[in-house]
Amino acid sequence: MFDLLRLPGIKPVDLRTGNNRITIVAEAVDDNVPACDGCGKPMYRHGKRKNIFADTPMEMQPVRLEVERPRYRCDVCKCMVVPELGFLDERRRATKRLVDAVRERCLGTTFHDMADHTGLSVNSVKNIALDMIAELDRTVCYETPVILGIDEVNLAGDMRCVLTNLATNNVFNMLPQRTQDHLKPFFKDMRDRERVEWVCTDMWRPFKRSFAQYLPNAKLVIDKFHVLKAASEALETERKIFQSQLTKNERIHVKKSIRWITLKRPKNLSLEEQEALLEVRRSLPAIAHAYDLKEMFYRIYDDPDAESAKHAFEAWENALPDQGLEDFKKLAKTVRNHYDDIFMYWNSPVRITNAYTECLNGLTKIANRMGRGYSYDIIRAKVLYAKYARKVGSGVRVASISGIQQTVEYGPHIPTLVESAEAGEMD
Ligand SMILES: [Zn+2]
Secondary structure (H helix, E strand, C coil): CCCCCCCCCEEEEEEEEECCEEEEEEEECCCCCCECCCCCCECEEEEEEEEEEEEEEECCEEEEEEEEEEEEECCCCCCEECCCCCCEECCCCEEHHHHHHHHHHHHHCCHHHHHHHHCCCHHHHHHHHHHHHHHHHHHCCECCCCEEEEEEEEECCEEEEEEEECCCCEEEEEECCCCHHHHHHHHHHCCCHHHCCEEEECCCCHHHHHHHCCCCCCEEEECHHHHHHHHHHHHHHHHHHHHHCCCHHHHHHCCCHHHHHHHCCHHHCCHHHHHHHHHHHHHCHHHHHHHHHHHHHHHHCCCCCHHHHHHHHHHHHHHCCCCCCHHHHHHHHHHHHCHHHHHHHHHCCHHHHCHHHHHHHHHHHHHHHCCCCCCHHHHHHHHHCCHHHHHCCCCCEEEEECCEEEEEECCCEHHHHHHHHHCCCCC
């Protein structure tokens, strides 16, 4: 029979098809009887043993490999041995070449598809993947960002911490949570900690405490995305308060579109929407007032430098009425509480790149596409070690890390990850 297996030490003796798989029966080449490991005396043949392994698919079908090996016995020690075959992964009940093929592809497909395709159990595929992820965690090395973004994204049922390189738009790392308990040890052990010059995040206070002592050169800047979001939310609160006061009949007349018209920036309104906004001004002065305050707040960020932005904020704060608009007052308080970190924006490179919002939107899109049936660890690996996205725009250098030459990459490119997620290539 033609040796279609090309595996050393065995030869195929039979091939069966059916049940949507190919079964190949192979025998170990049994030419010399070994000597006993214990006493050195020659052993005797003592029957045969058959084991089943999964092998790489053929003709698009899983291959079941039945390997028959001789057993040898030592009369003196009463021990029994079966010759080892180097190409088998006995623990995984698969050939090593199949395990390698699964490792190569498992993060880019579902474990169920991989199991169907190879004849392995879903659990075996998962265990191979987990082994590989542990290895990647030990060996893959991403460049410490000069501008580090930190945010929360909902993944696998919880808010997870995502660290990004905002200068290059790459994912740097992911942590299960954004508490000090997770961040402090991470920063403590981070390679090239002194490289970080900027940390960009939201108004989450414990954060500053978690990095201050470990990132000696980092300045905190609160990204405008989060600050402006608070202004839009304050406007939404006013709209909801107003709508809740209406009767059901009236509510039908207040079109849902008020929400979209008032949330949009004026420059993005169509002619029709501009008309509708005028109508809101005529008939709903309270909403119009909240809308104007939202817009006035947004325009703070149009100011060219920190000084004029601070003045614009003060003017906005003074324009708030004594009564009502509580969420706008809360926003004023928040800005006061984070004053330096918010106005640091004008002196930071974050202002020029605008990468923070892009990163965050990208990660949210990826998160929305994934997360069905996967644990956090698997999703993290799919994002963090996605091969195609790691290749994009990544200047790679070789560095000596604790005395070992290692390749340093930039990490997966977020726009490329988003493209793949949208094409369904990450499931
Ligand atoms: Zn012996």
